[in-house]
Amino acid sequence: MRFEMTTQTGPCPTRRLILQGAVSVALIGLGNLAFAPARAAANDKYPEEAFKLKNEAEAIKALYGKTVEPSDKVKLDAPEIAENGGVVPMSVTTTLDKVTSISFFVAENPNALAATYRFPDGTIPAVANRLKMAKTSNVTAIVEADGKLYSATKEVKVTVGGCGG
Amino acid sequence: MASSIRVRATSNGDITEVQTLIQHPMDTGLVKDAKGELIPAHYIQELKFACNGKDVFVADWGTAISKDPYVKFSFKGAKKGDDLTISWTDNKGGSDQTTAKIA
Numbered sequence: 001m002r003f004e005m006t007t008q009t010g011p012c013p014t015r016r017l018i019l020q021g022a023v024s025v026a027l028i029g030l031g032n033l034a035f036a037p038a039r040a041a042a043n044d045k046y047p048e049e050a051f052k053l054k055n056e057a058e059a060i061k062a063l064y065g066k067t068v069e070p071s072d073k074v075k076l077d078a079p080e081i082a083e084n085g086g087v088v089p090m091s092v093t094t095t096l097d098k099v100t101s102i103s104f105f106v107a108e109n110p111n112a113l114a115a116t117y118r119f120p121d122g123t124i125p126a127v128a129n130r131l132k133m134a135k136t137s138n139v140t141a142i143v144e145a146d147g148k149l150y151s152a153t154k155e156v157k158v159t160v161g162g163c164g165g
Numbered sequence: 166m167a168s169s170i171r172v173r174a175t176s177n178g179d180i181t182e183v184q185t186l187i188q189h190p191m192d193t194g195l196v197k198d199a200k201g202e203l204i205p206a207h208y209i210q211e212l213k214f215a216c217n218g219k220d221v222f223v224a225d226w227g228t229a230i231s232k233d234p235y236v237k238f239s240f241k242g243a244k245k246g247d248d249l250t251i252s253w254t255d256n257k258g259g260s261d262q263t264t265a266k267i268a
Contacts, residue, residue: 038184087232099215106229110193111228113229114226114229117222119222124180124239124241129235129237131230132229132230
């Protein structure tokens with residue numbers, strides 16, 4: 001057993017240390033503010049981080065950094081019951097204008113973000129694909145239109161999970 | 166080697182409908198093989214469709230896309246006979262590309 005004592009873990013940190021801490025916290029805060037819009041705009045790279053996050057809310061935050069409002073203009077078409085969680089067909093259509101992306105989130109999957117699709121000008125804002133679902137879960141589709149986020153959510157019951165194990 | 170990408174692009178007036186089926190294991194990294202060893206994650210991360218020198222659709226995928234992925238979308242601004250180029254890259258650096266004529 002070995003005990004180490006550094007200045008920073010001492011029981012009585014100096015005033016300078018505290019100030020340094022405050023300054024770096026402030027700087028980090030500024031950094032986030034400055035980068036958040038840049039990240040949302042530079043949406044043309046593979047969002048590695050967002051795909052690694054487990055929690056749905058965190059993944060949405062990492063991908064878009066914005067709040068989402070439910071909308072009846074987003075239509076998520078998914079089965080009520082999926083017998084095979086390995087292949088669950090689902091599609092999204094929307095009547096919204098200026099759509100730039102559509103994403104699928106499966107809340108109960110090991111990683112919530114399943115797919116995100118980018119729509120350049122001239123591409124119809126609709127997509128159909130097939131997802132894996134570990135178990136019964138809410139599926140959320142998010143449509144990014146004119147810089148704002150709109151969502152639709154539906155529960156899909158899964159009788160056999162699609163993530164093996 | 167035959168292409169991993171099968172694509173059907175049909176023009177209907179101004180709108181081109183594209184259906185694509187890709188052969189890929191899309192392993193999640195969570196499944197064990199018969200010996201009880203984890204099969205490492207192996208999945209397509211990015212799938213691009215380009216027509217007339219312009220991206221018309223880009224998919225970013227995680228492991229939750231089903232094995233042998235299917236995707237369908239439609240776009241405007243192309244006509245019969247135009248080339249549609251489809252390319253994907255996976256997390257292990259694998260990739261494939263094919264070009265289809267819009268029918």
